[in-house]
Amino acid sequence: MIAAISCVIFCFAKFAEMKFLEKEMKPMKYLIRDTVIVFSSTLMATFGVLYLNGSMIDFFNTITETKALNPTATQIFTGTPEF
Numbered sequence: 653m654i655a656a657i658s659c660v661i662f663c664f665a666k667f668a669e670m671k672f673l674e675k676e677m678k679p680m681k682y683l684i685r686d687t688v689i690v691f692s693s694t695l696m697a698t699f700g701v702l703y704l705n706g707s708m709i710d711f712f713n714t715i716t717e718t719k720a721l722n723p724t725a726t727q728i729f730t731g732t733p734e735f
Contacts, residue, residue, distance in 0.1 A: 655694040662690045 666686060670677055 654698050655691050658694040659687050659691045663687050 663683065666683055670683075
């Protein structure tokens with residue numbers, strides 16, 4: 653869904669660029685080619701982020717030697733301060 657929305661936005665932006673900025677319409681095959689490239693790039697990036705999300709958290713926790721980057725382990729202190 654993210655890749656499809658990105659493609660639609662890119663396609664409108666590219667069409668507006670050709671019509672208003674360059675004032676020269678290029679063949680539609682170039683617009684379709686660029687849109688397919690944007691779609692595949694966005695799809696791969698989204699898949700990579702979703703697939704590697706747990707691995708990246710573990711990677712950063714190993715580097716920093718803390719669990720601070722884990723959003724599920726939020727600590728809340730409700731007692732009196734010790735200072």
